[in-house]
Structures are given as structure tokens and as C-alpha cells.
Amino acid sequence: MGAARKDRRAELLGIAGRLFAERGFVATTVREIADAAGILSGSLYHHFDSKESMVDEILRGFLDRLRASYEQVLAERSDPRAALTALVTVSFESMDTDGDAIAIFQNEAAHLAQFERFGYLAEVAAELERCWLGVLERGQRDGVFRADLRVPLVYRFIRDTVWVAVRWYDPEGTLGAEEIAAQYLTILCQGIVAQR
Amino acid sequence: MGAARKDRRAELLGIAGRLFAERGFVATTVREIADAAGILSGSLYHHFDSKESMVDEILRGFLDRLRASYEQVLAERSDPRAALTALVTVSFESMDTDGDAIAIFQNEAAHLAQFERFGYLAEVAAELERCWLGVLERGQRDGVFRADLRVPLVYRFIRDTVWVAVRWYDPEGTLGAEEIAAQYLTILCQGIVAQR
Amino acid sequence: MGAARKDRRAELLGIAGRLFAERGFVATTVREIADAAGILSGSLYHHFDSKESMVDEILRGFLDRLRASYEQVLAERSDPRAALTALVTVSFESMDTDGDAIAIFQNEAAHLAQFERFGYLAEVAAELERCWLGVLERGQRDGVFRADLRVPLVYRFIRDTVWVAVRWYDPEGTLGAEEIAAQYLTILCQGIVAQR
Amino acid sequence: MGAARKDRRAELLGIAGRLFAERGFVATTVREIADAAGILSGSLYHHFDSKESMVDEILRGFLDRLRASYEQVLAERSDPRAALTALVTVSFESMDTDGDAIAIFQNEAAHLAQFERFGYLAEVAAELERCWLGVLERGQRDGVFRADLRVPLVYRFIRDTVWVAVRWYDPEGTLGAEEIAAQYLTILCQGIVAQR
DNA sequence: TATGAATGAGGATTCATTCAT
DNA sequence: TATGAATGAATCCTCATTCAT
Missing domain, CATH: 1.10.357.10 (Tetracycline Repressor, domain 2)
Structure with a gap:
């Protein structure tokens, strides 16, 4: 895994973590995470299962x-x-x-x-x-x-x-x-x- | 509001409360509450908005x-x-x-x-x-x-x-x-x- | 069918008719008709099928x-x-x-x-x-x-x-x-x- | 918005419009629109709110x-x-x-x-x-x-x-x-x- | 990497109707 | 006649996920 890719993962996890903490895991939608990251929800699945x-x-x-x-x-x-x-x-x-x-x-x-x-x-x-x-x-x-x-x-x-x-x-x-x-x-x- | 009706409300609230506490409000479905109460989910709306x-x-x-x-x-x-x-x-x-x-x-x-x-x-x-x-x-x-x-x-x-x-x-x-x-x-x- | 009963039917039909005309048949709920008539929705079924x-x-x-x-x-x-x-x-x-x-x-x-x-x-x-x-x-x-x-x-x-x-x-x-x-x-x- | 996307919207609106006109807005279900378009009802929400x-x-x-x-x-x-x-x-x-x-x-x-x-x-x-x-x-x-x-x-x-x-x-x-x-x-x- | 269309299951809620009281 | 609890099917909508491009 390249360093850039690893950075992107960390960045996305940071965004997701903040939302999970704020709103709760169940209440946070994949779309909200993607929106906060400036990408589409489907694109998150290139990084995470x-x-x-x-x-x-x-x-x-x-x-x-x-x-x-x-x-x-x-x-x-x-x-x-x-x-x-x-x-x-x-x-x-x-x-x-x-x-x-x-x-x-x-x-x-x-x-x-x-x-x-x-x-x-x-x-x-x-x-x-x-x-x-x-x-x-x-x-x-x-x-x-x-x-x-x-x-x-x-x-x-x-x-x-x-x-x-x-x-x-x-x-x-x-x-x-x-x-x-x-x-x-x-x-x-x-x-x-x-x-x- | 009759006593029986009030009791039923309290009973349903007790069931709902337990589930909300256990699983979280968002994660608890109306159907789960109804199931636990032994009625259909739509019937809950006879008691609560x-x-x-x-x-x-x-x-x-x-x-x-x-x-x-x-x-x-x-x-x-x-x-x-x-x-x-x-x-x-x-x-x-x-x-x-x-x-x-x-x-x-x-x-x-x-x-x-x-x-x-x-x-x-x-x-x-x-x-x-x-x-x-x-x-x-x-x-x-x-x-x-x-x-x-x-x-x-x-x-x-x-x-x-x-x-x-x-x-x-x-x-x-x-x-x-x-x-x-x-x-x-x-x-x-x-x-x-x-x-x- | 007694006269009083016939009157009640006519009265209820008048209320229903006004609502059907105002809101449309599909959009008018049985409950709305009952509410307008001052009875509960289930009670309407004593008068109409x-x-x-x-x-x-x-x-x-x-x-x-x-x-x-x-x-x-x-x-x-x-x-x-x-x-x-x-x-x-x-x-x-x-x-x-x-x-x-x-x-x-x-x-x-x-x-x-x-x-x-x-x-x-x-x-x-x-x-x-x-x-x-x-x-x-x-x-x-x-x-x-x-x-x-x-x-x-x-x-x-x-x-x-x-x-x-x-x-x-x-x-x-x-x-x-x-x-x-x-x-x-x-x-x-x-x-x-x-x-x- | 791409041309293809705009076309799809227009197509779907055409289908919905025909049904709304024929059956009335309230009486037309989202599922009927989707069925007529050959997709699932949830998929309509990808295009319209x-x-x-x-x-x-x-x-x-x-x-x-x-x-x-x-x-x-x-x-x-x-x-x-x-x-x-x-x-x-x-x-x-x-x-x-x-x-x-x-x-x-x-x-x-x-x-x-x-x-x-x-x-x-x-x-x-x-x-x-x-x-x-x-x-x-x-x-x-x-x-x-x-x-x-x-x-x-x-x-x-x-x-x-x-x-x-x-x-x-x-x-x-x-x-x-x-x-x-x-x-x-x-x-x-x-x-x-x-x-x- | 990212898009965007679509899926399919499931969510809350509504509603005509039934029925014991 | 009326109540009120309940049904069961249907409604709109959401959402995690997939996949061709």
C-alpha cells in the first residue's frame, strides 16, 4: 500500500471517526461520510469494505x-x-x-x-x-x-x-x-x- | 383517558424504553418495539404519534x-x-x-x-x-x-x-x-x- | 330504516361529500370524515360498508x-x-x-x-x-x-x-x-x- | 449535470407525468412510477428528492x-x-x-x-x-x-x-x-x- | 480512484377495515 | 350506535452496497 493511499485512508477514517463520535455509528450514513470527504458514497468502497x-x-x-x-x-x-x-x-x-x-x-x-x-x-x-x-x-x-x-x-x-x-x-x-x-x-x- | 388506556401506554413505554436503552434510539426499530409488545408495528401508532x-x-x-x-x-x-x-x-x-x-x-x-x-x-x-x-x-x-x-x-x-x-x-x-x-x-x- | 337513521346517513354523506370534493376521494381519509363528524373512524362502518x-x-x-x-x-x-x-x-x-x-x-x-x-x-x-x-x-x-x-x-x-x-x-x-x-x-x- | 443524466431525468419525469395525469398525484404510487420506468422504487430517489x-x-x-x-x-x-x-x-x-x-x-x-x-x-x-x-x-x-x-x-x-x-x-x-x-x-x- | 445509476432490504408511518366491548 | 384496540397491507423514503464506465 502506497504512502499516499495510506494517507487517504487515514484522512477518511478521521472524517468518519468524527461523525461516528458526533452522531453515533448507526445514525451516521455512509453518504454523510462521503459528503464530508467531498466524494460520492460509492467511492468510499474503494478504500473500505x-x-x-x-x-x-x-x-x-x-x-x-x-x-x-x-x-x-x-x-x-x-x-x-x-x-x-x-x-x-x-x-x-x-x-x-x-x-x-x-x-x-x-x-x-x-x-x-x-x-x-x-x-x-x-x-x-x-x-x-x-x-x-x-x-x-x-x-x-x-x-x-x-x-x-x-x-x-x-x-x-x-x-x-x-x-x-x-x-x-x-x-x-x-x-x-x-x-x-x-x-x-x-x-x-x-x-x-x-x-x- | 381511561385507566386501562393509561396502563397500556405505560406498559408500551416501558418496553420501548428498555429497547432504547439497550440498543440506542436510532438503532431500535418500531417493529422491534411492537414485536416485544406482541402487536403489529402499525398498532403502536394508535397509542403514540x-x-x-x-x-x-x-x-x-x-x-x-x-x-x-x-x-x-x-x-x-x-x-x-x-x-x-x-x-x-x-x-x-x-x-x-x-x-x-x-x-x-x-x-x-x-x-x-x-x-x-x-x-x-x-x-x-x-x-x-x-x-x-x-x-x-x-x-x-x-x-x-x-x-x-x-x-x-x-x-x-x-x-x-x-x-x-x-x-x-x-x-x-x-x-x-x-x-x-x-x-x-x-x-x-x-x-x-x-x-x- | 328509521327516519333518524336515514338523517344520520345523509348528514354523514354530506360531510364526506364536502371532503371528497375539497381534497379528492383518494386523498380524503376515513379518519378525516369521522373527525369532521365528531365520531371515531371505526364508527363510520356502522353506517357504511x-x-x-x-x-x-x-x-x-x-x-x-x-x-x-x-x-x-x-x-x-x-x-x-x-x-x-x-x-x-x-x-x-x-x-x-x-x-x-x-x-x-x-x-x-x-x-x-x-x-x-x-x-x-x-x-x-x-x-x-x-x-x-x-x-x-x-x-x-x-x-x-x-x-x-x-x-x-x-x-x-x-x-x-x-x-x-x-x-x-x-x-x-x-x-x-x-x-x-x-x-x-x-x-x-x-x-x-x-x-x- | 451531464446530458445523459438530464435525459434520464426528463424520461422519468415523462413517465411520472403521464401517471400523475391519468391517476392523480396522490393515487399514483412511487412504485408505479418506478415499475413503469423499469427500475426499483428506491432508485427513483437517486434522481429526485x-x-x-x-x-x-x-x-x-x-x-x-x-x-x-x-x-x-x-x-x-x-x-x-x-x-x-x-x-x-x-x-x-x-x-x-x-x-x-x-x-x-x-x-x-x-x-x-x-x-x-x-x-x-x-x-x-x-x-x-x-x-x-x-x-x-x-x-x-x-x-x-x-x-x-x-x-x-x-x-x-x-x-x-x-x-x-x-x-x-x-x-x-x-x-x-x-x-x-x-x-x-x-x-x-x-x-x-x-x-x- | 472516482462516478453515478441501480439494487434490495428495511425504515417509519398511514390507512381502510374489523371486532370485542 | 359508538368506542378503541388492533390488523395487515401499502406508502414514501433511506441506506449500505455493487458495478459498469
């Missing part, structure tokens, strides 16, 4: 990158609190580059995962979950994190809050990913109640 | 109830921390009765609000936001909540975490709404880091 | 009355010019009582006549045509009407102009049927060109 | 042509009688090329004009009316046409008779448009009564 294969490619790319980030974080950090901080930060940072894919993943994964083709979504989600659970469990064992909290519940709270932020996080805005991650970590670690 | 009017009725009902709950909470409690606790608890509790509506609101509101008919969604969302912001600001002013946190950010974290829980919260499960609310409030107020 | 049977009854009534008028006119008048005048006048006068039926006959007969049930429409139309042709031919033979005109063409001109007037003729208006008939007969007999 | 846009295009085309003819007639003729003759002749001639559109205009304009989209129908009708009224009034003033006739009534008689002829006029028949126009003008100008 189907609408499904477009989301597929978008999601796979994002999940591969995220998994790699998480693995690197864990490989470089053994301290639970440092690891947690890094996981959160890395996740928020991914919104700068993969915002649309994250939104799609958040909104559509549950529906898509029902189809065999997207079975891998559940697998990857489980892998990512293991990363977080490992850190939380290790931290609890070491006495770094409170013992009276149910780890799975804590995980879900963290996961949801982090990712759902994609709905309002603006990569161009004044609040950067790092700053938001910091504020979030403060709440998460110390709570919102003033220290006595 | 359109698929849109079904979500409309579902969302209005939920939002009316939620607004009433919030107002009652604030009317009865002046202490910020008590009010926050009550808002969180009431929200989680609403998942027992309005789980589908909440899911629909979470997943579809952004898209629906673009249509004039659903303009009220943004208005109600703003009203609800004011409830939370009021409590948080009062608490910060009184020194109950940390001063170094941005209130709008805190609000979004709370809102998102609370509502996104509808994705995994199971009204029939072993963990009741109150218990989950309590755990969540612990994290939110004290943080996950063990006390020194 | 079908929507078709409603037009049927409307058209039969009108055509019976018209045929009777024409026959009486011809029975009472042997002079071609007097007969023509009377036919035109009687036709315009029928607009006062049968305006809707006339409009329906004008607009829908061609389509309806395709169905066996409405085969009689063509027959009655042919009967009525014979009335006019008889008068015109007799008049031409007697030298009362110009010999250089094709009778069938003249007939069609007369027929069309007379009946199409139902589109703008207003029974409540200042111009009565007789007056309009008189003006029309002037044009028809003397032409619009000023006498030299 | 909707069934409405098809009539729209048909009517606009016809009215534009007719208006242009009328204007040319009036620009070239100042004599009222000559102008009247030309208007009648031109109108009958338009049946050769625009028969279906005329039939549609006659049968559906009243209903269609109720929708905003077809508001222009009333405007064009008024423009055309002005052409005829101008000629008739000028002729009456000049003493060419009888003074005892109401011009608006005369106009309606002419208009209706001319256009309603589309119901029986056959472009392929032995009687050409010019001949019919001539006969019609004889009746209209001199009347059907033999000269004394």
Missing part, C-alpha cells in the same frame, strides 16, 4: 495505542500510586489524539461487541481492566490505598470518570489533559472534603 | 421526577455535605425505577437536543446543574470542601460518575443503590488514599 | 336527480333553443344542491369508472350526453344552430364549461345560478364579438 | 413555457381579437407537448397550492389571468367585444373550456390543435346560433 470495517479500523488503532501506553506505564513504574497517576495521566492525554475513537468506544462498544466481528472489544477491555485492577490491588495490599473500598467498584468509578470526560474535554481548550488529570487525581486520592 | 414522541414521553417523565427529588432534597437540607450526600443517594436510587430513562438520557441527549422538539433537554440539564453547583459552592465557601478544586470540574466528575454507573448498576443485584452511593461518597469525600 | 360505498351513494343520488331533471326538461320542451336554455339552466341550478357531488363526478369519475362497481358512471354519462346531442342535432337540422360546427365538439365545449364552473361557483355568492346560466347562454348563442 | 419534487419540476417546466408563449403573443399583437385568437391557439397547441402537465395542473393545483412549496402555482395562475383579462378588457373598451358581458365571467368560461379540453384532446387524433382552436373561436366569437 464496509461501514463496519471503518469503525473496526478506528477502534483497533486506538486500542492498540492505549494498550501499548498502559504496558509501558506499568513496565516503568512499580510504585502503585505513581502507576495510578501515570495511568490516569496517560488516559487523559490520549484524548488529545484519539478523542473520537474514545467517544465511539464509550458509546458503541456495548452494542458492537454483540457481533462476532467485534468480539475482541471485550477482550481488550478485560486486558485494560487487569492493568487497573493490578495497580489498585497492589496499592491496597501495600497499605497505600484504603482497605475499606471494593476494588472493582473503585475501578469502575475511575474508568467511567476518566473516559466519560471525553464528552466535555476540549483538546483546544485552556485546560490541558495534564491539568485535568492532576485535579482528578487530587479528588480521587484525597477527596473533596477539606483536610481537618 | 411517532417513535420520537415515545422517547419524549419517557425522558420528560424521568426528568420531572428527578427535578422534583432534587428540589425536595435542597428544600430539606441546608448543610452542604448533607445535601451532597442526599443528592448522590437520590440519584443512585433513581436508577432503581428509571434506569432505562437514565441510560437513554446519557446516551442520546446530546444528539436529540439538536432537534427543536428536544430543546428542553438542555434546559432541564442546566437546572439540575444549578442544584449541584449551588451545593458545591456553598460548601467551598463554608470551608467544608477543599478550596483548591475547580467547582465546575468537580461537578462534571460527580455527574459523570454517578450517571455512567447506570451502565453496570443492576437493580436486582446484591449491591443496592444506597450501598453504592455510600462507597462512592467515601471515595468522593475522603479519596482512595489511606489516611496517614 | 366502506369508503367506496360512500362515494357510490353520493354519486348515484346526484346522477339520479340530474337524469330526472334532464328528462323532464326534454319532455316539456320541443323547441331546440328553449331546450338548450333549460338544460343549461337546470345544470347550473343543480350546483346549488349538488355542488360537492358534481365536483366529485368531475374530478374522480374517470378514475372510478375503471372499477366494475362504478361501471354505471359511464352509462349514465352516455345517457346524459344523448340528451344534449339530441337537442343540438335537432337544432342544427332545423337551422337554429350553425351548420358549420361539429356537434360532438360543441357538446364537449358546453359540457365542460358548464360543469367546470363548479370550481368557482359559490351557491352563497351574489351571482345566482340563473344569472350565470343567462350570461353563459349569451356567450354560447351569440358569441362575445359585438354585433355589427 | 421526493414524489413532490417530481410534480414540482413538471409543473414549473410547463408554466414557464406557457408564460413565455403568452408573453410573446402579447408582445407581437396589439389587436384584441388577434391576441385572443393567438392566446387560444397557443393554449391548444401546448396540449401537444404538455398534455400531462396541463392535466395535472387542472386536477391537482387546487390541492397542491395549499402547501407552501406550491404557493407559486397561485402566483403564476394570477399572471396568466392578467394576460387574458388585459385582452378582454381592451377589446371591450375598443368595442370589439360585447359590452354586456362580465369580463371575469367570460375569462373563466374561456379558461375552463380551453384547459378542460385536455381531458379529451388527443394529440395523435385526426383533429389537430389548430382546428379545434378554430372551431372553439367560432363558438366563442360568433356563438352557436345561426346568423339571421
Whole structure:
């Protein structure tokens, strides 16, 4: 595959991703994607097999990158609190580059995962979950994190809050990913109640 | 409108709501709703004008109830921390009765609000936001909540975490709404880091 | 059939006739008729077998009355010019009582006549045509009407102009049927060109 | 738009126009049009937005042509009688090329004009009316046409008779448009009564 | 690579009609 | 007589996809 062709694919995926994120996968028509790209809908099929294969490619790319980030974080950090901080930060940072894919993943994964083709979504989600659970469990064992909290519940709270932020996080805005991650970590670690 | 007729409407709305929540509004076909109700798709139009009017009725009902709950909470409690606790608890509790509506609101509101008919969604969302912001600001002013946190950010974290829980919260499960609310409030107020 | 029941039928036929005339037979829904009558659509079926049977009854009534008028006119008048005048006048006068039926006959007969049930429409139309042709031919033979005109063409001109007037003729208006008939007969007999 | 594409549109409009004229706009289904064109009903939407846009295009085309003819007639003729003759002749001639559109205009304009989209129908009708009224009034003033006739009534008689002829006029028949126009003008100008 | 005509399945909705109450 | 729930067929239209050019 030539570089030009690869670029065109990436460009089209970017356009499709934005629309999928904005309007939802089902609600986005192939024609809308083509219109946004300035070509006719039939022409999209020179690049992709189907609408499904477009989301597929978008999601796979994002999940591969995220998994790699998480693995690197864990490989470089053994301290639970440092690891947690890094996981959160890395996740928020991914919104700068993969915002649309994250939104799609958040909104559509549950529906898509029902189809065999997207079975891998559940697998990857489980892998990512293991990363977080490992850190939380290790931290609890070491006495770094409170013992009276149910780890799975804590995980879900963290996961949801982090990712759902994609709905309002603006990569161009004044609040950067790092700053938001910091504020979030403060709440998460110390709570919102003033220290006595 | 007779009681029987009202019951049938409610029954059909329940069926539609479940499907909208599970598959998304756009992805749910009128035929699927009718099939689930054991009637023909055309027969649904004896009860409702359109698929849109079904979500409309579902969302209005939920939002009316939620607004009433919030107002009652604030009317009865002046202490910020008590009010926050009550808002969180009431929200989680609403998942027992309005789980589908909440899911629909979470997943579809952004898209629906673009249509004039659903303009009220943004208005109600703003009203609800004011409830939370009021409590948080009062608490910060009184020194109950940390001063170094941005209130709008805190609000979004709370809102998102609370509502996104509808994705995994199971009204029939072993963990009741109150218990989950309590755990969540612990994290939110004290943080996950063990006390020194 | 009781008198009250007969009245109700007539009332409902009047409502249906007005709508058929205004919107067209196909475009008028049974529900619209029922709404206009203040009952539910299903209730109409206590009075009539079908929507078709409603037009049927409307058209039969009108055509019976018209045929009777024409026959009486011809029975009472042997002079071609007097007969023509009377036919035109009687036709315009029928607009006062049968305006809707006339409009329906004008607009829908061609389509309806395709169905066996409405085969009689063509027959009655042919009967009525014979009335006019008889008068015109007799008049031409007697030298009362110009010999250089094709009778069938003249007939069609007369027929069309007379009946199409139902589109703008207003029974409540200042111009009565007789007056309009008189003006029309002037044009028809003397032409619009000023006498030299 | 390529020539081939334009041709296909015109072809499809011709097919649709014939059906609209024969069966009425409402009674003609999109599927019937497609069947007559040898394609599937959905395929029509590759060429036209909707069934409405098809009539729209048909009517606009016809009215534009007719208006242009009328204007040319009036620009070239100042004599009222000559102008009247030309208007009648031109109108009958338009049946050769625009028969279906005329039939549609006659049968559906009243209903269609109720929708905003077809508001222009009333405007064009008024423009055309002005052409005829101008000629008739000028002729009456000049003493060419009888003074005892109401011009608006005369106009309606002419208009209706001319256009309603589309119901029986056959472009392929032995009687050409010019001949019919001539006969019609004889009746209209001199009347059907033999000269004394 | 792209066009544009066409497919075929399926979408929401309408509507005449039926029938138990 | 009337209700109102339901039917079932049909309607207009949409949309992912194909394919000859």
C-alpha cells in the first residue's frame, strides 16, 4: 500500500471517526461520510469494505495505542500510586489524539461487541481492566490505598470518570489533559472534603 | 383517558424504553418495539404519534421526577455535605425505577437536543446543574470542601460518575443503590488514599 | 330504516361529500370524515360498508336527480333553443344542491369508472350526453344552430364549461345560478364579438 | 449535470407525468412510477428528492413555457381579437407537448397550492389571468367585444373550456390543435346560433 | 480512484377495515 | 350506535452496497 493511499485512508477514517463520535455509528450514513470527504458514497468502497470495517479500523488503532501506553506505564513504574497517576495521566492525554475513537468506544462498544466481528472489544477491555485492577490491588495490599473500598467498584468509578470526560474535554481548550488529570487525581486520592 | 388506556401506554413505554436503552434510539426499530409488545408495528401508532414522541414521553417523565427529588432534597437540607450526600443517594436510587430513562438520557441527549422538539433537554440539564453547583459552592465557601478544586470540574466528575454507573448498576443485584452511593461518597469525600 | 337513521346517513354523506370534493376521494381519509363528524373512524362502518360505498351513494343520488331533471326538461320542451336554455339552466341550478357531488363526478369519475362497481358512471354519462346531442342535432337540422360546427365538439365545449364552473361557483355568492346560466347562454348563442 | 443524466431525468419525469395525469398525484404510487420506468422504487430517489419534487419540476417546466408563449403573443399583437385568437391557439397547441402537465395542473393545483412549496402555482395562475383579462378588457373598451358581458365571467368560461379540453384532446387524433382552436373561436366569437 | 445509476432490504408511518366491548 | 384496540397491507423514503464506465 502506497504512502499516499495510506494517507487517504487515514484522512477518511478521521472524517468518519468524527461523525461516528458526533452522531453515533448507526445514525451516521455512509453518504454523510462521503459528503464530508467531498466524494460520492460509492467511492468510499474503494478504500473500505464496509461501514463496519471503518469503525473496526478506528477502534483497533486506538486500542492498540492505549494498550501499548498502559504496558509501558506499568513496565516503568512499580510504585502503585505513581502507576495510578501515570495511568490516569496517560488516559487523559490520549484524548488529545484519539478523542473520537474514545467517544465511539464509550458509546458503541456495548452494542458492537454483540457481533462476532467485534468480539475482541471485550477482550481488550478485560486486558485494560487487569492493568487497573493490578495497580489498585497492589496499592491496597501495600497499605497505600484504603482497605475499606471494593476494588472493582473503585475501578469502575475511575474508568467511567476518566473516559466519560471525553464528552466535555476540549483538546483546544485552556485546560490541558495534564491539568485535568492532576485535579482528578487530587479528588480521587484525597477527596473533596477539606483536610481537618 | 381511561385507566386501562393509561396502563397500556405505560406498559408500551416501558418496553420501548428498555429497547432504547439497550440498543440506542436510532438503532431500535418500531417493529422491534411492537414485536416485544406482541402487536403489529402499525398498532403502536394508535397509542403514540411517532417513535420520537415515545422517547419524549419517557425522558420528560424521568426528568420531572428527578427535578422534583432534587428540589425536595435542597428544600430539606441546608448543610452542604448533607445535601451532597442526599443528592448522590437520590440519584443512585433513581436508577432503581428509571434506569432505562437514565441510560437513554446519557446516551442520546446530546444528539436529540439538536432537534427543536428536544430543546428542553438542555434546559432541564442546566437546572439540575444549578442544584449541584449551588451545593458545591456553598460548601467551598463554608470551608467544608477543599478550596483548591475547580467547582465546575468537580461537578462534571460527580455527574459523570454517578450517571455512567447506570451502565453496570443492576437493580436486582446484591449491591443496592444506597450501598453504592455510600462507597462512592467515601471515595468522593475522603479519596482512595489511606489516611496517614 | 328509521327516519333518524336515514338523517344520520345523509348528514354523514354530506360531510364526506364536502371532503371528497375539497381534497379528492383518494386523498380524503376515513379518519378525516369521522373527525369532521365528531365520531371515531371505526364508527363510520356502522353506517357504511366502506369508503367506496360512500362515494357510490353520493354519486348515484346526484346522477339520479340530474337524469330526472334532464328528462323532464326534454319532455316539456320541443323547441331546440328553449331546450338548450333549460338544460343549461337546470345544470347550473343543480350546483346549488349538488355542488360537492358534481365536483366529485368531475374530478374522480374517470378514475372510478375503471372499477366494475362504478361501471354505471359511464352509462349514465352516455345517457346524459344523448340528451344534449339530441337537442343540438335537432337544432342544427332545423337551422337554429350553425351548420358549420361539429356537434360532438360543441357538446364537449358546453359540457365542460358548464360543469367546470363548479370550481368557482359559490351557491352563497351574489351571482345566482340563473344569472350565470343567462350570461353563459349569451356567450354560447351569440358569441362575445359585438354585433355589427 | 451531464446530458445523459438530464435525459434520464426528463424520461422519468415523462413517465411520472403521464401517471400523475391519468391517476392523480396522490393515487399514483412511487412504485408505479418506478415499475413503469423499469427500475426499483428506491432508485427513483437517486434522481429526485421526493414524489413532490417530481410534480414540482413538471409543473414549473410547463408554466414557464406557457408564460413565455403568452408573453410573446402579447408582445407581437396589439389587436384584441388577434391576441385572443393567438392566446387560444397557443393554449391548444401546448396540449401537444404538455398534455400531462396541463392535466395535472387542472386536477391537482387546487390541492397542491395549499402547501407552501406550491404557493407559486397561485402566483403564476394570477399572471396568466392578467394576460387574458388585459385582452378582454381592451377589446371591450375598443368595442370589439360585447359590452354586456362580465369580463371575469367570460375569462373563466374561456379558461375552463380551453384547459378542460385536455381531458379529451388527443394529440395523435385526426383533429389537430389548430382546428379545434378554430372551431372553439367560432363558438366563442360568433356563438352557436345561426346568423339571421 | 472516482462516478453515478441501480439494487434490495428495511425504515417509519398511514390507512381502510374489523371486532370485542 | 359508538368506542378503541388492533390488523395487515401499502406508502414514501433511506441506506449500505455493487458495478459498469
